[in-house]
Amino acid sequence: MQIIDSSEFDAYWKNAALAPDGADTENAVRAIIDEVRKNRDAAVRRFAAKFDKSSPEELEVPKETVVDALEELRRSEPELAASLDLAAKHIRYFAEEQKKQFVDFEREIAEGVFAGQKVIPIQRVAVYAPAGRFPLISSVLMGVIPALVAGAEVFVASPPLEDGLPDARIMAAAALAGASRMFAVGGAQSIAAMAFGTESMPKVDMIAGPGNKYVAAAKRLLFGEVGVDFVAGPSDVLVIAGTNADPNFVAADMLAQAEHDTDARARALVPNRRVADAVAAAVEERLATAPAATASIEAGGLIVVYHSLEDAVRIANAVAPEHLELQDVDFLPGLVNFGALFMGAAAAEVLGDYSAGPNHTLPTSGSARFSGGLSVRHFLKTVTTLRCAPLGKGYAETVRAAEIIARAEGLNAHAESAALRLASSTHNL
Numbered sequence: 078m079q080i081i082d083s084s085e086f087d088a089y090w091k092n093a094a095l096a097p098d099g100a101d102t103e104n105a106v107r108a109i110i111d112e113v114r115k116n117r118d119a120a121v122r123r124f125a126a127k128f129d130k131s132s133p134e135e136l137e138v139p140k141e142t143v144v145d146a147l148e149e150l151r152r153s154e155p156e157l158a159a160s161l162d163l164a165a166k167h168i169r170y171f172a173e174e175q176k177k178q179f180v181d182f183e184r185e186i187a188e189g190v191f192a193g194q195k196v197i198p199i200q201r202v203a204v205y206a207p208a209g210r211f212p213l214i215s216s217v218l219m220g221v222i223p224a225l226v227a228g229a230e231v232f233v234a235s236p237p238l239e240d241g242l243p244d245a246r247i248m249a250a251a252a253l254a255g256a257s258r259m260f261a262v263g264g265a266q267s268i269a270a271m272a273f274g275t276e277s278m279p280k281v282d283m284i285a286g287p288g289n290k291y292v293a294a295a296k297r298l299l300f301g302e303v304g305v306d307f308v309a310g311p312s313d314v315l316v317i318a319g320t321n322a323d324p325n326f327v328a329a330d331m332l333a334q335a336e337h338d339t340d341a342r343a344r345a346l347v348p349n350r351r352v353a354d355a356v357a358a359a360v361e362e363r364l365a366t367a368p369a370a371t372a373s374i375e376a377g378g379l380i381v382v383y384h385s386l387e388d389a390v391r392i393a394n395a396v397a398p399e400h401l402e403l404q405d406v407d408f409l410p411g412l413v414n415f416g417a418l419f420m421g422a423a424a425a426e427v428l429g430d431y432s433a434g435p436n437h438t439l440p441t442s443g444s445a446r447f448s449g450g451l452s453v454r455h456f457l458k459t460v461t462t463l464r465c466a467p468l469g470k471g472y473a474e475t476v477r478a479a480e481i482i483a484r485a486e487g488l489n490a491h492a493e494s495a496a497l498r499l500a501s502s503t504h505n506l
Contacts, residue, residue: 078357078378080350083388086381090395093377106294110269117275124266125237133241136277138248138259146248157246161253164432165218171434172226175453183462187471191464198228199304199456201279203271204256205286206235208263210338212244213287215431219438219451220285220306221254227456231256232281234271236263264288268295272303285451287438306451310442311340314426315398315415317389318347318356319405326422328359330402333427335370335378343370344379344396346389353380387411397445400426416445473499 081089112120118136125132151158183193204220207213217233224231233251235243242248243261251259260278262270268288274280283304284296296305314334316327331343347353357380364371383389390411393401397414404422412418416439419426430437438451465472476499483491 078360078374078380080353080357080380080382083346083381083383083392086392086395089379102290102294103298106265106291106298109265109291110295110298113266113269113275114273117270117273118277121262121266121270121275121278124264125262128266129236129263130239131237131241133237133261135241136260136262136275138242138261140258142242143248143252143256143259146245147252150246150249158249158253160432161214161218161250164215165222165253167432167434168218168222168436169226171436172223172453175223176226176457179454179457179459183464187475188469189466189472190469190475191466193462193464194459195462197458197460199224199282199458200229201232201281202229202283202285202456203232203234203281205267205271205284205288205292206233206243206247206251207286207288207292208236208238208244208247209289212247214246214250215437216287217247217250217256218254219436221251221256223436223451223453224285224456225255227453229283229456232258232260232271232279234260234262234267234278236267237261265291265295268292268299272299283456285438285455306438306455307440307444307448309438310444311342312337312400312441313342313396313398314344314400314402315393315396316345316402316404317393317406317409318345318352320348320352322347322352322405323422324352324355324359325363326425327356327404328363330426331356331360331378332363332367332370332374333425333430334400335373336367337373339372339376341373342377342379343374344377344381344398346381346383346392348383350382353382356380397440397443399439399441399445400429402426414443414446416440416448416450467498467501 109124122132179196181195183191186192202224204217206217221231233256235247238244241261248259268284270278271281271284285306287309293308297308312334314330316330318327327345331345334341335343345356347356360374381392386409390409393412394414399416401415402419408420417429417435419429429435436451440448476495480492480495483495
């Protein structure tokens with residue numbers, strides 16, 4: 078665990094970026110995409126045999142199998158099932174409240190000129206659910222539920238295990254969330270299959286959900302062929318702690334992020350060396366019960382001693398963390414770059430990960446500078462409308478302005494289209 082002064086931060090940050098994946102990953106994924114584009118199901122099965130734990134003959138999981146997985150979970154792990162029920166309830170409520178902010182409208186912006194918008198759900202969405210080191214049960218809920226609330230048809234895809242089926246808990250979560258279909262297909266080949274459509278898998282309009290670097294590369298390469306939510310990088314957290322922050326709370330939340338993988342980054346901003354040493358000691362002590370976090374903490378765990386809250390705000394905005402926690406610090410209006418904000422020690426980031434309601438799919442690698450987290454809005458299109466009553470002064474002025482601008486750009490057909498309306502506007506157009 079490294080401790081530095083805020084005066085050293087700028088130099089540290091210049092060298093802190095992770096080296097990007099080499100061309101090997103992208104080239105490998107391009108080959109997979111090209112093969113799936115040409116050979117569809119046959120290519121998917123071939124790559125499953127190479128990369129997954131099995132290559133099922135039938136790529137779609139029968140609906141009754143998915144429903145049975147949920148019923149089995151309720152019998153065998155009732156506490157987990159109840160927790161997923163609660164999380165789903167909160168996620169759905171939050172998504173429904175978000176959707177209320179997106180409404181159709183029309184306004185008369187000039188006499189005779191009516192401009193508006195319509196909010197339309199994306200028609201068909203796929204949610205990818207990885208099942209590698211950690212089967213991300215919660216990501217199924219976080220992807221499927223907002224898409225359903227938006228009004229989309231939603232499928233889930235997840236890698237097959239030895240029995241040819243996805244992880245049973247992931248299937249249970251898909252059934253609980255309300256996904257209409259499920260496919261036992263993983264990796265970059267899954268993303269390609271859903272982008273193009275195959276004999277077994279329908280072509281979708283958008284793909285959401287996390288994955289490894291091959292899944293991320295496939296989403297990046299196929300964006301435009303299909304919509305995507307994010308191209309996710311390593312997870313990270315930044316805790317801004319005050320003088321009286323509990324070091325154990327700070328340390329626990331740092332380790333909760335660090336255990337994702339070796340590239341995850343856990344950082345804290347603290348007001349003095351005493352708090353820094355206390356947090357570092359708490360991290361060291363708690364690593365005994367969180368060994369998976371050790372590599373990440375050793376590679377990039379960081380505590381920065383700040384000298385004023387303005388200093389802390391500057392550093393936080395530069396980092397643009399995926400998760401920003403405030404412990405013993407009130408909200409600071411200058412904070413503008415973060416994926417999700419957790420205010421107060423009681424608002425542990427882990428609650429956002431699982432059960433509180435807001436989505437846990439968030440911008441990483443500093444992209445919180447220009448992006449927010451996954452929400453119902455990702456599954457809605459806001460399209461514009463224009464309606465005109467060609468009798469008012471405002472309409473004539475609007476048409477004339479369009480004609481003049483078009484001629485200035487040298488687009489005479491545009492200008493003539495406008496001029497024709499202007500000439501006809503007195504003839505009951």
